[in-house]
Amino acid sequence: MISVEDWAEIRRLHRAEQMPVRAIARKLGIARNTVRRAIADDAPPKYQRAPKGSIVDAVEPQIRELLEQWPEMPTTVIAER
Template sequence: MIKVEDWAEIRRLHRAEAMPIKAIARRMGISKNTVKSALAADTPPKYRRPGKGSIADA
């Protein structure tokens, strides 16, 4: 999972600097698919952990 700062940097490089996806992936050391999903997402990534419940739950 990428950090919010990385997500913002990917979007800035692609939109403001017109850098191709492959060059962004190479520069940041991440997958092209990760870059594509970061560009497709409207909101920054958020870590979500599923609830475990408690011992008292049925």
């Protein structure tokens, strides 16, 4: 993934200086497809973390069952079970 600065530089070189994709790729040392993608994208790249599950996901149905039967059950008892 390229940085926001690289993205901005690619777009500047392409739009303001009319530099071809191949020349931009050579100058910045990145792949031509990366240059093409940066030119086509309207927004700068942003980091997105993959969604991560919770520790409780495996036992959530059992916890919900317990709470349906005993709504006032303390969390310490739920954790023990």
